[in-house]
Amino acid sequence: MDWNRAKTIFIISFVVLDLFLGLQVSQIMEAKSRYLESNEITENQIRDLLEANHIRLSVPFPKEIRNIPVHQATITTLTGWERDEKWAYRKRWEKGIQFKDERSLQRFLKQQLPFFDQFQPEPKLFTADRKVYIQNHNGIPIFDGRVVCEFSKGKLVAIHVLHFQLKKETAVEFIPFNNALNNLITSGKLPRNSTITQIELGYRSPYYANPQEVILVPVWRFQANQKYYYTNATNATTGNLGENAESVQ
Template identity: 25%
Template sequence: MDWSRAKSYLILTFLLLDIVMGYQYWRIRSEQAGYVQSYSEQLAEVKQLFASQNWKLQTEVPKDTPELGLLHVKRQSVDTEAGKEPTQAGGTVLYKDEAEIRVSLNNPVSLDFEEAAAGDKVGSLMAAKIRSDADYRFDRKTPYGKGSGFLRYLPWYEGYPIFSAPLDVYVQDNQVTQYRQTLLAVIGEGGTKKQVLSSVHALRSLSESIDKFGRRSDNRVIRDIRLGYYSKPFHTEEWFLAPVWRIESDQEIFYVNALTGEVEMEH
């Protein structure tokens, strides 16, 4: 591959993306300038919109709107071959891709999956096993049977989680058996920093997109709203993550671009 040409394409793509996002950001801010509601008015209105769609908002809605830009990342290569034992993992590699690895632990560890502190306990356990020096923090627990499910951890950068690089730890019958890790390295920040759209704006964007995703009248409950970085994976060595509001319901996850308001559902 001609890396110099690929890098030129990447730089050009980034410039075009910055221009498009800058225009969308300016348009949204211009529309908002006509009339500014108070935070409580906006939140009450959004709650009414969701109620009309049989959705409930059962979490605190963040008020912060920091200035953020794009996050330039690259894949970290996985150099361990499938079927062989990773240096630190204490297990056997079941699967590996360009920047993803799945490992079965040689010695499963007992864990009470139902325990409230399960996430913290597993985090301490995995710190000595995973192939990364990233600052992982517990994100959420997803059960799929009594004593079974997975615990998700996310790396953080400058105070915000990177949703595109999860570490998932799998528990079967109260035994930690496997983990899957996506490895990304942060190169730096890109583009001009802009004040992100509010979480209330993100919720409104989601409400307006519910019909598009076929989720009207599904009796969903929104349980978490969090600001971080995300993008779909690209088949390239380097790319950019956008600041997003992750909105988590009891059944699925949505990402709302915090600069443009575009909504995407996690698949």
């Protein structure tokens, strides 16, 4: 075989190989494009991500997800109470008030707060000197809506209150749960070697400058490492959700 013929065969082979590799790259890019357009992460992919980050999931993936709406809300004004920079209200008792049990405490809270029936105790946030109650709406927790009772030597010394009055609602499209979990893991906020022990859907409120113009957005709350971690449940959520990790008992 002369050199010119060998060179021609080599060039043709190189061109064919180049075309083949180009086709492979094109197919990969097309598949990636379809994946990005669909914006869906499979359960196998999320399990691989969990394994790569040494994160365990000790509870099942949510199967039936309730698509809750975004709510416009206002913050309830409490006349005669102190107000802080976040529009939460506080009342204090210098001498403290003694209660014989939880039932008598809740009776007192209902006398102080006519909307207290909307709140449920959150035992995982209880400490020796603090009890926390979370606002609920149609069975869905509003994680930022709270009644916090402070105690000193067993006596109630202060109540902190943030109550939302829900107004107009707007339907929004949820992102798949796997995508929401992916967003939390890839954000770096959930440490490696974590174990997720609870998953709950609820509401949080991004920063608001006006108590009459509050937006409550759907979020997922994950419990891991004795902390609560939050991530958006929809693409429509905007703004800073505030503190992402919260210590629990």
